[in-house]
Amino acid sequence: xxxxxxxxxxxxxxxxxxxxxxxxxxxxxxxxxxxxxxxxxxxxxxxxxxxxxxxxxxxxxxxxxxxxxxxxxxxxxxxxxxxxxxxxxxxxxxxxxxxxxxxxxxxxxxxxxxxxxxxxxxxxxxxxxxxxxxxxxxxxxxxxxxxxxxxxxxxxxxxxxxxxxxxxxxxxxxxxxxxxxxxxxxx
Amino acid sequence: xxxxxxxxxxxxxxxxxxxxxxxxxxxxxxxxxxxxxxxxxxxxxxxxxxxxxxxxxxxxxxxxxxxxxxxxxxxxxxxxxxxxxxxxxxxxxxxxxxxxxxxxxxxxxxxxxxxxxxxxxxxxxxxxxxxxxxxxxxxxxxxxxxxxxxxxxxxxxxxxxxxxxxxxxxxxxxxxxxxxxxxxxxxxxxxxxxxxxxxxxxxxxxxxxxxxxxxxxxxxxxxxxxxxxxxxxxxxxxxxxxxxxxxxxxxxxxxxxxxxxxxxxxxxxxxxxxxxxxxxxxxxxxxxxxxxxxxxxxxxxxxxxxxxxxxxxxxxxxxxxxxxxxxxxxxxxxxxxxxxxxxxxxxxxxxxxxxxxxxxxxxxxxxxxxxxxxxxxxxxxxxxxxxxxxxxxxx
Numbered sequence: 001x002x003x004x005x006x007x008x009x010x011x012x013x014x015x016x017x018x019x020x021x022x023x024x025x026x027x028x029x030x031x032x033x034x035x036x037x038x039x040x041x042x043x044x045x046x047x048x049x050x051x052x053x054x055x056x057x058x059x060x061x062x063x064x065x066x067x068x069x070x071x072x073x074x075x076x077x078x079x080x081x082x083x084x085x086x087x088x089x090x091x092x093x094x095x096x097x098x099x100x101x102x103x104x105x106x107x108x109x110x111x112x113x114x115x116x117x118x119x120x121x122x123x124x125x126x127x128x129x130x131x132x133x134x135x136x137x138x139x140x141x142x143x144x145x146x147x148x149x150x151x152x153x154x155x156x157x158x159x160x161x162x163x164x165x166x167x168x169x170x171x172x173x174x175x176x177x178x179x180x181x182x183x184x185x186x187x
Numbered sequence: 188x189x190x191x192x193x194x195x196x197x198x199x200x201x202x203x204x205x206x207x208x209x210x211x212x213x214x215x216x217x218x219x220x221x222x223x224x225x226x227x228x229x230x231x232x233x234x235x236x237x238x239x240x241x242x243x244x245x246x247x248x249x250x251x252x253x254x255x256x257x258x259x260x261x262x263x264x265x266x267x268x269x270x271x272x273x274x275x276x277x278x279x280x281x282x283x284x285x286x287x288x289x290x291x292x293x294x295x296x297x298x299x300x301x302x303x304x305x306x307x308x309x310x311x312x313x314x315x316x317x318x319x320x321x322x323x324x325x326x327x328x329x330x331x332x333x334x335x336x337x338x339x340x341x342x343x344x345x346x347x348x349x350x351x352x353x354x355x356x357x358x359x360x361x362x363x364x365x366x367x368x369x370x371x372x373x374x375x376x377x378x379x380x381x382x383x384x385x386x387x388x389x390x391x392x393x394x395x396x397x398x399x400x401x402x403x404x405x406x407x408x409x410x411x412x413x414x415x416x417x418x419x420x421x422x423x424x425x426x427x428x429x430x431x432x433x434x435x436x437x438x439x440x441x442x443x444x445x446x447x448x449x450x451x452x453x454x455x456x457x458x459x460x461x462x463x464x465x466x467x468x469x470x471x472x473x474x475x476x477x478x479x480x481x482x483x484x485x486x487x488x489x490x491x492x493x494x495x496x497x498x499x500x501x502x503x504x505x506x507x508x509x510x511x512x513x514x515x516x517x518x519x520x521x522x523x524x525x526x527x528x529x530x531x532x533x534x535x536x537x538x539x540x541x542x543x544x545x546x547x548x549x550x551x552x553x554x555x556x557x558x559x560x561x562x563x564x565x566x567x568x569x570x571x572x573x574x575x576x577x578x579x580x581x582x
Contacts, residue, residue, distance in 0.1 A: 037368060065464040068552055
């Protein structure tokens with residue numbers, strides 16, 4: 001009997017212009033670099049700058065076939081803290097799953113948003129890190145740094161490699177500094 | 188066999204563009220349309236950067252794109268274009284000119300629903316309705332298959348026994364815009380697989396007195412059409428052989444139909460494109476529950492591999508045909524009616540249960556596919572040999 005592939009489904013909730021699509025792509029590229037199998041894609045709709053958007057990455061160490069959209073993610077990454085009030089970010093999140101939020105308040109106040117949700121909740125001050133290290137509030141890759149620390153989905157070295165490949169020069173280096181900081185500071 | 192395989196993350200559209208780059212056709216004439224646009228955008232980058240020798244012709248419509256392709260092809264050029272949905276519909280008139288004038292043009296289709304209502308998402312109706320246009324027609328499940336079929340299509344189309352245009356389709360967004368791992372080929376591998384330039388018997392050339400596209404009435408029209416049918420029949424063996432050669436060259440098994448867990452199966456899914464991936468995933472889930480079920484994926488749609496499909500489904504009790512295309516007032520789904528024709532009058536064949544699903548990008552989830560499987564079994568149990576339903580919509 002064939003063992004079913006162990007697939008991890010990731011959903012990234014962001015706002016148009018924050019790089020949710022780039023984040024799912026680079027996460028998937030890092031996984032490919034490690035010999036993993038992926039299917040990563042944005043949810044294409046009428047996106048506008050600032051409107052809520054989602055992107056997805058399906059990752060497995062083994063080949064897999066399914067090509068459906070992601071409705072029941074194991075992991076949710078929230079790039080923009082204002083989404084917590086506007087969008088049901090835990091929709092479909094698997095029981096015992098993981099949610100990583102860009103949040104600069106105390107963790108206790110974040111946990112209140114997820115009352116009754118059985119999930120591992122993490123936060124990192126992504127916007128502050130992005131603003132300080134990159135010079136702009138674009139925390140998409142910062143959040144990946146936090147994500148991979150708590151899920152070990154890919155190695156940080158792999159994420160850094162694909163980041164430097166995508167963003168040449170200073171911008172790439174600044175993102176790497178920010179990724180490393182999020183990796184250290186996530187709680 | 189290849190040496191070290193290079194693995195790259197690419198979307199389906201990017202995979203097509205990079206594969207065309209290795210082929211380096213003489214002419215690309217195209218008009219952008221979602222979800223195909225990335226193919227020609229990337230390719231125009233390659234042209235602009237001098238990475239290919241291709242003449243890139245920007246045109247004002249898909250009708251003009253295919254017309255330019257025909258003109259270029261008649262001069263002996265190797266030609267590529269890409270389109271989707273309304274763009275393919277606008278090309279429709281010229282599709283018949285391309286095949287009738289025996290132009291081995293290669294066309295990538297980013298399968299997308301037709302308007303109205305306007306919709307940009309995945310559905311394969313656009314390509315399936317070109318079934319009678321005398322084009323070789325293939326479907327791909329993944330970015331890898333998009334990459335491979337791009338190169339394969341030139342080999343089939345330009346074969347002297349075929350000399351017909353070829354199209355291959357990948358579904359909008361779920362393949363065209365999704366990142367997957369793609370094992371790439373080297374320039375040398377592609378050059379060894381297809382000749383550096385087309386072999387040309389007749390071509391439009393200022394130095395030669397030849398006529399192309401002349402009026403042919405009752406006297407010879409039918410003979411010319413009959414030659415197209417013979418070419419299409421030849422394309423069956425040419426495709427089989429080309430896939431065999433491609434498999435040996437790439438180390439990736441490629442067949443006109445793919446059989447998954449069918450050896451001991453009592454029941455089967457039949458599908459094509461990305462849906463075939465979902466069908467295989469459901470087979471794994473059902474097998475884990477002890478169901479004897481397999482999946483058949485159709486990669487070559489025209490010429491239709493009737494014999495292969497009959498052999499693959501022989502001994503199966505019931506076949507669940509997942510067809511991501513719309514047809515109205517038809518005796519079955521588009522692919523179901525072909526399969527029914529292929530099996531008609533034969534012994535030991537399954538009951539056929541066609542399901543129109545996934546229109547306009549609607550997702551038929553894996554649990555929904557399992558439900559459909561149970562419905563097929565029930566139909567079969569009560570002796571229904573042919574059914575057609577719409578599934579995955581609000582009733």
